[in-house]
Amino acid sequence: MKIFSGWRRFAFGVLLIFLLTHLFSVRELNNSKTVESRKQLNKKFDHLVLGPAAGQGLSNRLQCQGSKALNRTHASNGRLDVDRSITLVTVFTIYNSSLNRVDDKSSKTVVGSASYNKVDRSMAVLNTFINFIQVAMPRSKVIILTDPVSDLSVKRNRVSLYPIQGEYSRDKLMLQRIRSYITFLETRLHKLSQNQRDISHYIFTDSDIAVVDDLGQIFHDNPDFHMALTFRNNKAQPLNSGFIAVRGTPDGILRAKVFLQEVLKIYASKYVSASRMLGDQLALAWVVKSKPHFDASRFAKSVAFSDDIGGTSILFLPCALYNWTPPEGAGQFHGMPLDVKVVHFKGSRKRLMLESWNFYSSTSNIADMLCLILGSGRTKYDF
Template sequence: MRSCSGWRRLLFCLPLVFLLPHLLSVMELHREPTMRDQHKKARNKFDHLVLGPAAGEGLPDRLQCQGVKALNKTHFSASSNRSYVAESIAFVTVFTVYNSSDISKTSGSSDVTTVGNSSYNKVERSIAILNVFINFIQVAMPKSNVIILTDPASDLSINRDKVSVYPIQGEYSRDKLMLQRIRSYIAFLERKLEDHSRDHMHNYIFVDSDIAVVNDLGQVFHDYPDFHLALTFRNNKQQPLNSGFIAVRGTYDGMSRAKVFLQQVLEVYISKYSGASRMLGDQLALAWVVLSDASFDAKRFAKAQPFLKDIKGASVLFLPCAMYNWTPPEGAGQFHGMPLDVKVVHFKGSRKRLMLESWNFFSSSPNIADMLCLILSSGRIKYDF
């Protein structure tokens, strides 16, 4: 009887052995759309700020926030009392207008973005970003000038104090813009070298127009008097250098050596990375020029401390991105917050809305530390720019 009972259990269980994988497959099939929907939802960009926990809680020398209220002070308040009057600085950026004829077609456009009380079409929001870029500079460094390098054919008119538009002939199409940016920098330095005897001397900081200067950068030229040009670095093996911030000392020697250095970067860009002319090619070329120096130790990129190194005949100051080119992280990933001594915030990629929202927030409550908490709490989200 016991034997017969065991056979009965076996015969009863056999169908389940064959049916179970099928049942699991059906369950997985029903679950897949949900997972796909979640993934699709995660990729969507938000049309409003989404606040989350501010990273870096409890870490020393990191901004501590409670919502959008700073619990400690950034170093801006201390350094703003220190004036670098001797350091005359001009910020230089490359900017051009695409489809400028569409400016008047905002009404009824399907590609309109609203931030606060303002609505922008695609062209207008680019101009809005440029204006916010200027706004931040004029708050943090009110004595500085802004120079916009642009296509002579571009319909660009900026009527702002201490801001000038500087046409430079070139290829400004979207696919060639990063390549043209280096060419424009070189052409600008060549003209300044020609005018050096007649021109008032400026130190130059070549930057992307999607950055916010939140502290005085005159300290770079004051505290490091021996460099010709400065680059920002991060601990990233593939792309250790970011081209969104390049400082050049405004002496004849500094501009000459910086121009030669950038010419070498341009040559490497064209010969090795021409396929990446729209994006990343300039950073890859920068890294190649630096790392091809046999005496350069790439391990220095692992520590976020400034250092000097002679590269290709120029004295190059390497500055950590954590302070001079800090970027809100998109999506997941290890992240240790915002340093209290951050000087530049770079709103790369889909962070452009965050740049406009940050300025709007600062305009209503002019506290740099609180604004940085807004950025820190919002920086992991993809927005609609």
């Protein structure tokens, strides 16, 4: 009996060791699969990867078959003859540290038939930004606010540089951007004081956007606002600073300047630690939400609305139309609205911006290009 009992204990021990070894192996396998899955999710591709377009079967959403649009009509360009009175303004500079590495082969990127270093890539994005504007709003102007010491040269029709002194380091660029907007608006006020009939409306944007439809209707259809902001259903950051419209009347420019000065004050006092990015959006939200009785629940619906914030009449426009971002990873799954006006290629979507322009250049079809963006937007690209 003792021998039998000892044998049982031995067999049980062997079985236990086997089970523990198996469980450990399964756990290691699962861990390695999880790590591999995360690597795949974070992998950035050096070419477009076209997948199923989100929003198929949903009403009022772009329907695509591959990169072919099935239901889009894009015919509003120039219909209002307003774009001649609109100037799009962006902040852009080239850093000396980037210029010192223009021959660094490790930083080379190939998009289509073109090869770019870091500076070339930035300039390609800027030129693509201008290209889209000149297709959608051919009579509008573009002004680039820049660091006076940056080696920036842009020779394009209806495009001009406007140097503004400031601190354009990467860590302070978003803070400087608001300062540059305020300085620019002050110069416009001075110009209007000399000639009040020289009215031009202004749209301040990031340089990584594509204007795909006429934006003149914002001012035509909404005659009473001073400035416009874009919003989304995001509790922490409901307002996106990549698109700000300002009515070009003396009162519109003055009220927008006062509002941005308040945003700058909050930015510098409460969110200076986020000066590289996001601080401006947090400050925008703080200024708007601090208004007594402001109903922030309106940000949950993609419907434009107006409100008075500290004496500034603000038109709130849904990001879904005026600041639509291609979903990346687990982003927006509801597709692209049929009447989208602006596509914002934030973060690592810059390659998609350049590839989209290359596609449009070969087809001259905005709707099909939007299907390309929609089908590619969930993939991470290389810059």
